[in-house]
Amino acid sequence: MINLKGNRIPREDNKPCGAKCKCVEPTPNLLTIELTDEQSIPRIIYKGEDITALVAVDFEWRTKDADQCGSTYFRIKHAKDSAGPMVVETKELAVGERAYGA
Template sequence: MKINSINKSVEGDKPLISIEQNDIQSVPKVFYKGEEIKGKVRVVYEWNTKSLNEMGSNVIELEFVDKDNKFANKVIGHKRGSAVME
């Protein structure tokens, strides 16, 4: 499964996020703005449509081990639409 190009980044043709997963048993490869996220703890991607003519909501949360601080994780998050209200 491959999910590409949620939103084009400012850096050009690189997608905001890209997720590659070979099968249901494998660990997904996640790329954020062209760079692979290593030390993944949690990957959340949710997209919902509101209607045929209206944008729905989108939630992205990437949690990973902070290589500079082994006692804390970093989280990259994006929310759009009705997901922001939740």
């Protein structure tokens, strides 16, 4: 077993060997939506960043067939910190054919 400490690979005698660790950081999820219950404010994590001051969250995913995604769509509106009037920022993604109504 190799136990990595810091950015160097330790030797068995715990003296640094000087070799650089080539650790690969895990890629964060693109989007995580957590909902405690049907009345709670969702927790949104977009590309590893907590999105706060939510205004609106839309998410739609549709299947194409049993093994393929047909479309993914999301739009997150949130207030940005500002000294003046509220400024709303939107994060949005649409991939595939987006079907309305079904």
